[in-house]
Amino acid sequence: MNNTLLCGVGGQGTVLASRLIAFAAMEKGENVRTSETIGMSQRGGCVVSHVRSGKDIASPMLPKGSADVIIAFEPAEAVRNISYLKKGGTVVVNKKAVKPVTASLTGSDYDGSEALEYLKANAADLRIIDGDDICRKCGSTKVLNIALLAAAAKSGALGMTVEELKSAVIKRIPERFHEINLKAIELA
Amino acid sequence: MSQRFLMGNEAIALGALHAGVNVVSGYPGTPSTEILETIAKNNKDSSVYVEWSVNEKAALEVGAGAAYSGARSLVTMKQVGLNVASDPLMSLAYVGVKGGMVIVSADDPGPISSQTEQDTRHFAQFAKLPVFDPSSPEEAYEMIQDAFELSEKYGTPVLFRPTTRVCHGCANVEVRDSFEPHKAEGFVKDTMRWVIFPRTSYLNHCRIEKRDPQLGEEFSIYRFNKLSGSGRKGIATQGISYAYTCEALDGAGSECRLLRIATPNPFPEKLALEFLEGLDEVVCIEELDPVIERELIFICGRHNLNVKIHGKLDGTVQPAGENTVESVKDVLSKFLDIKYETEEYPAVPELPVRPPVLCAGCPHRASFYAVKQAVKGRKAVFSGDIGCYTLGNAQPLDMVDTCLCMGADVTIAQGIHRVEPDTLNFSFIGDSTFFASGITGVINAVYNQTDILLIVLDNSTTAMTGHQPHPGTGVTMMGEVCNAVSIEKILGAVGCTYVRTVDPLDLSAAESAVREAADMKGVRAIIMKSPCIAVCKPQELYSVDAGKCINCKKCIRELGCPAIVLSEGRPAIESSLCYGCGVCAQVCPAGAIGR
Numbered sequence A: 001m002n003n004t005l006l007c008g009v010g011g012q013g014t015v016l017a018s019r020l021i022a023f024a025a026m027e028k029g030e031n032v033r034t035s036e037t038i039g040m041s042q043r044g045g046c047v048v049s050h051v052r053s054g055k056d057i058a059s060p061m062l063p064k065g066s067a068d069v070i071i072a073f074e075p076a077e078a079v080r081n082i083s084y085l086k087k088g089g090t091v092v093v094n095k096k097a098v099k100p101v102t103a104s105l106t107g108s109d110y111d112g113s114e115a116l117e118y119l120k121a122n123a124a125d126l127r128i129i130d131g132d133d134i135c136r137k138c139g140s141t142k143v144l145n146i147a148l149l150a151a152a153a154k155s156g157a158l159g160m161t162v163e164e165l166k167s168a169v170i171k172r173i174p175e176r177f178h179e180i181n182l183k184a185i186e187l188a
Numbered sequence B: 001m002s003q004r005f006l007m008g009n010e011a012i013a014l015g016a017l018h019a020g021v022n023v024v025s026g027y028p029g030t031p032s033t034e035i036l037e038t039i040a041k042n043n044k045d046s047s048v049y050v051e052w053s054v055n056e057k058a059a060l061e062v063g064a065g066a067a068y069s070g071a072r073s074l075v076t077m078k079q080v081g082l083n084v085a086s087d088p089l090m091s092l093a094y095v096g097v098k099g100g101m102v103i104v105s106a107d108d109p110g111p112i113s114s115q116t117e118q119d120t121r122h123f124a125q126f127a128k129l130p131v132f133d134p135s136s137p138e139e140a141y142e143m144i145q146d147a148f149e150l151s152e153k154y155g156t157p158v159l160f161r162p163t164t165r166v167c168h169g170c171a172n173v174e175v176r177d178s179f180e181p182h183k184a185e186g187f188v189k190d191t192m193r194w195v196i197f198p199r200t201s202y203l204n205h206c207r208i209e210k211r212d213p214q215l216g217e218e219f220s221i222y223r224f225n226k227l228s229g230s231g232r233k234g235i236a237t238q239g240i241s242y243a244y245t246c247e248a249l250d251g252a253g254s255e256c257r258l259l260r261i262a263t264p265n266p267f268p269e270k271l272a273l274e275f276l277e278g279l280d281e282v283v284c285i286e287e288l289d290p291v292i293e294r295e296l297i298f299i300c301g302r303h304n305l306n307v308k309i310h311g312k313l314d315g316t317v318q319p320a321g322e323n324t325v326e327s328v329k330d331v332l333s334k335f336l337d338i339k340y341e342t343e344e345y346p347a348v349p350e351l352p353v354r355p356p357v358l359c360a361g362c363p364h365r366a367s368f369y370a371v372k373q374a375v376k377g378r379k380a381v382f383s384g385d386i387g388c389y390t391l392g393n394a395q396p397l398d399m400v401d402t403c404l405c406m407g408a409d410v411t412i413a414q415g416i417h418r419v420e421p422d423t424l425n426f427s428f429i430g431d432s433t434f435f436a437s438g439i440t441g442v443i444n445a446v447y448n449q450t451d452i453l454l455i456v457l458d459n460s461t462t463a464m465t466g467h468q469p470h471p472g473t474g475v476t477m478m479g480e481v482c483n484a485v486s487i488e489k490i491l492g493a494v495g496c497t498y499v500r501t502v503d504p505l506d507l508s509a510a511e512s513a514v515r516e517a518a519d520m521k522g523v524r525a526i527i528m529k530s531p532c533i534a535v536c537k538p539q540e541l542y543s544v545d546a547g548k549c550i551n552c553k554k555c556i557r558e559l560g561c562p563a564i565v566l567s568e569g570r571p572a573i574e575s576s577l578c579y580g581c582g583v584c585a586q587v588c589p590a591g592a593i594g595r
């Protein structure tokens, strides 16, 4: 059984990432359950996708303390969901903080650094990804989700190899986006 | 058969197609929307008729007419939509149907995207209708087909009640590869049957009271009502809570009896008796109201059983909000004396709160800002409504003073006007909501000579639920282009004293229209027309010229566009978010924002 939790801010592309993991697991003949945030939160709120694969899965939502890997598109969101991480689990986190509108309004100085420090102290296996840099090199902000998935695959905690990820990208994403996504996988 | 990865809503849709559904109608509402959209997507040969109706009442009546004619019909909505459709529902329960008719009403524990945590199972009891309550996408796929069969067998509409985590959960589901629509006989005239009269209603009522216990018997052997386990303690559960319960019991090594209820009305009493036999105590784990709990207490009373029933009524389970694996574990750890190991993490640092906000470039932001500027310093109340624009309540706009239910902005404003005639009473309504239930309110205001200012936020789509077409868009779910219904003509025709259409992204034009209307009497209407950013291409982006910016922060303080951020204490525009609406450039006093 593999448990993955993806989290981020509405609009960052967590849903496609969770679908790719699910497809790859199904290709291997496993059962899959996922759960998504759909609705008002998609307008800039916190979003979470739960993905579970294996033989017998009852709940589509992960129990707390059961995630093999948390793939966070934003540092604070990784911390917000840390209670899902199992002992010794992996956290893949995008370095860049997304400031909420409220931060600009109140002049609060949230920049993600405190969240990253917390993760360094509390995640057994932490991989910080410079998503901005990878996106720049690929020439598209849309590859962030694939880059983070690739980093998770490389960590070995995703229950999916880099090769399986590549084949999922080729099968499930329109051809014109293959090149940049495969490049993002290499760079991650 | 083949394995497909399906969202619960997609599974419901495919199940309905495989049951031969002919006519599908509904009104968008989270978490139900994807059901009808999936039907439309899988309807390449147009063999099924699919429509977004103007509201749930219309949808249910369209479905009823089709079912009178022997067709199989599916009607979809969210739980509060069933309130709108309750008038035809209650009567239809008496009249009955010929073709199978299933009404999906998706409940939203939490609530995550709803006004209430109402429980559709009560509606089933109230209307005396059978109801199905699936706990996973694969069950939903099977159950909806059972629901159609039952409906046709008993000639009654059937309710189907998934909850958010079933609707929006995905799983690999084994589905049939092709489907064929059912052959409908057509409408056969029969006044005694299709015309509701007090006399026939009495007879129908008698028939229903006789039928429902039979249905309860049938449900006692229904394949998805399950009884398992052994011991002197029992758990009764349903829906997604059943999945959480299985998760919590997995590996806990605790002995107990488990009852899972998939058809809460008419209640499978025989099966429940079997479950209760020899038990000392039961805990009920369900969403949302204690429906199973009350049924079990009732059965214990009726049969003189000495079994203690715990749940929401005695405080064993939390009374509101959604269940989770953790909340279930919490209950079971006490009830069954299970020790769960938990992973403890040190206290987390303060995290940024992220309330949902209007998107960058959203034309609603401009509309709210224009109205706010136009009536600055005057006494005004802003009644809002259901849709993306409810988010106009957030700082710094703060332009939604009331929000109740679909269409209520127009009529709440009228009530406030009766108490405060000297206040400018604004009502904000979206285009889809206007068609759904705003028009009657406007006519009410005109007829009763009420002074209100109606602002129609027309973004040419139903945005909140994922951009569905509506009567003003000129396209249908069958992919046909039709005449768009004109909001402006409707408002003129019913007698509004002032009707103008303006582009809110032109702030000064929008402001002057509001100022002009504010000093008039009667029902004044301004249509703020500009498409939702999700249905149009982004314009050339804007940026802040640091040389010209005087760092007054007016753009941040007054607009709240998520694309404008503070970077080292100065405003900057995040290019990946900006949509190029140009509103901030019109707000900046220093002319520092440009393309």
Ligand code: SF4
Pocket: B360, B361, B362, B542, B559, B561, B562, B563, B564, B573, B577, B578, B579, B580, B581, B582, B583, B584, B585
């Ligand atoms: S132009 Fe200004 S207000 Fe409009 S989306 Fe861009 S930053 Fe936001």
Ligand code: SF4
Pocket: B544, B548, B549, B550, B551, B552, B553, B554, B555, B556, B571, B587, B588, B589, B590, B591, B592, B593
């Ligand atoms: S409103 Fe204009 S001058 Fe004021 S902070 Fe914003 S960009 Fe700078």
